[in-house]
Amino acid sequence: MADIHHFQLPALRAAIAEVVKGFGSSPTEVDLVTDNLLAANLTGHDSHGVGMLPRYTESFLEGGLKPNAHIETRIDHGALLGLDGHSGFGQVVGHETMLLGIERAKTHGSCIMALGNAHHLCRIGAWAEMAVAQDLIAIHFVSVLSRPVVSPWDGSDARFGTNPICIGIPVSGQPPVILDFATSVIAQGKARVAHNKGEALKPGQIIDDKGQPTTDPVFAVKAPMGALRTFGEHKGFGLALVCELLGGALANAMTLREYPTSRRVLNGMLTILIDPQKLSPGDHFGQESMAFIDWVKASPAMAGTEGVKIAGEPERQTRAERLVDGIPVDSNTWRDILLAAEKLDRDPQLIQRLAQGNQ
Numbered sequence: 041m042a043d044i045h046h047f048q049l050p051a052l053r054a055a056i057a058e059v060v061k062g063f064g065s066s067p068t069e070v071d072l073v074t075d076n077l078l079a080a081n082l083t084g085h086d087s088h089g090v091g092m093l094p095r096y097t098e099s100f101l102e103g104g105l106k107p108n109a110h111i112e113t114r115i116d117h118g119a120l121l122g123l124d125g126h127s128g129f130g131q132v133v134g135h136e137t138m139l140l141g142i143e144r145a146k147t148h149g150s151c152i153m154a155l156g157n158a159h160h161l162c163r164i165g166a167w168a169e170m171a172v173a174q175d176l177i178a179i180h181f182v183s184v185l186s187r188p189v190v191s192p193w194d195g196s197d198a199r200f201g202t203n204p205i206c207i208g209i210p211v212s213g214q215p216p217v218i219l220d221f222a223t224s225v226i227a228q229g230k231a232r233v234a235h236n237k238g239e240a241l242k243p244g245q246i247i248d249d250k251g252q253p254t255t256d257p258v259f260a261v262k263a264p265m266g267a268l269r270t271f272g273e274h275k276g277f278g279l280a281l282v283c284e285l286l287g288g289a290l291a292n293a294m295t296l297r298e299y300p301t302s303r304r305v306l307n308g309m310l311t312i313l314i315d316p317q318k319l320s321p322g323d324h325f326g327q328e329s330m331a332f333i334d335w336v337k338a339s340p341a342m343a344g345t346e347g348v349k350i351a352g353e354p355e356r357q358t359r360a361e362r363l364v365d366g367i368p369v370d371s372n373t374w375r376d377i378l379l380a381a382e383k384l385d386r387d388p389q390l391i392q393r394l395a396q397g398n399q
């Protein structure tokens with residue numbers, strides 16, 4: 041078991057911004073990348089938090105990740121946009137895509153955006169949160185263009201990425217619904233976190249390099265590679281397939297059929313934004329959604345559980361806790377971040393001091 045450091049948010053933010061400066065990023069990019077990674081840690085998704093920096097560093101040093109790149113609008117039909125992320129930080133090109141799409145959806149009532157060639161878009165819920173903050177519904181289908189790590193149902197080797205789906209829905213007078221998950225039974229980063237912590241996965245989550253069931257996360261982390269499985273048996277497999285077709289073939293003009301062998305991780309994302317006010321004037325949608333969620337939450341708690349939670353609630357709860365208790369980072373992940381900082385010509389001792397709250 042690895043040790044766990046607990047860093048307070050302002051100190052960890054200063055330390056991580058110091059690492060991100062090593063990419064040669066503009067001050068705005070440093071802020072967007074740092075805040076997006078920390079927001080993932082705050083919501084409890086450590087798999088998509090600051091522990092991504094070593095991977096981003098490898099990708100950058102190989103020339104796969106292009107700092108200071110911005111979206112280019114290739115197709116513009118008003119409410120239908122085709123965008124190229126030019127291998128820029130997903131934290132930047134994802135942000136720019138959402139700003140553009142939100143503006144169009146406010147004008148037209150809806151907007152469909154196909155973003156291709158974005159470097160890792162990280163926690164997709166962050167993009168849905170931008171839309172619901174503007175009272176829009178957001179639906180995202182995402183493909184992951186990297187080494188395949190997920191097996192198809194009844195298959196015995198990896199043919200997909202972890203292809204996430206995310207749906208954000210604003211609800212009148214209540215926090216939004218943010219449904220956001222990988223179509224693999226766990227996100228790949230969670231296998232990396234388990235491996236770094238020396239923990240086993242649950243049965244049914246992973247197969248080894250021979251296609252046999254195992255609980256060792258190493259088969260999702262390094263060679264010889266096995267594969268994660270999709271959640272929900274054939275149903276998750278169907279969703280993973282649809283993400284590849286919509287986020288990959290449609291938005292990115294590429295699928296995992298011919299994948300790169302580099303450390304780069306590209307996402308393709310098809311996003312559908314809907315203004316519910318324009319489809320449901322008078323807020324019938326808002327009132328009915330609120331009433332339905334109240335009714336669902338009134339279901340008596342099953343023994344041994346905390347009762348019904350609505351998607352997005354666990355993340356808000358974890359965020360509130362971590363803002364007080366600090367953000368846990370296991371010592372293996374922290375060591376890898378300091379090593380990455382060194383490769384980016386940043387001073388690891390300064391980063392260590394910053395993270396501990398000392399200048």
Ligand SMILES: NC(=O)c1ccc[n+]([C@@H]2O[C@H](COP(=O)([O-])OP(=O)(O)OC[C@H]3O[C@@H](n4cnc5c(N)ncnc54)[C@H](O)[C@@H]3O)[C@@H](O)[C@H]2O)c1
Pocket residue numbers: 085087088160161162163164165183184202203204206218219220221222223224225226227228230307348349350351352353354355
């Ligand atoms: N950019 C990429 O390439 C990529 C790839 C895969 C995953 N991801 C991201 O990884 C993150 C983690 O994915 P995951 O599959 O591990 O998520 P997960 O299995 O933790 O599921 C998260 C979802 O389930 C909801 N949830 C959790 N517990 C619940 C409960 N008790 N009751 C009701 N709802 C509950 C959460 O609110 C959230 O919507 C996501 O943010 C996803 O976007 C990104």
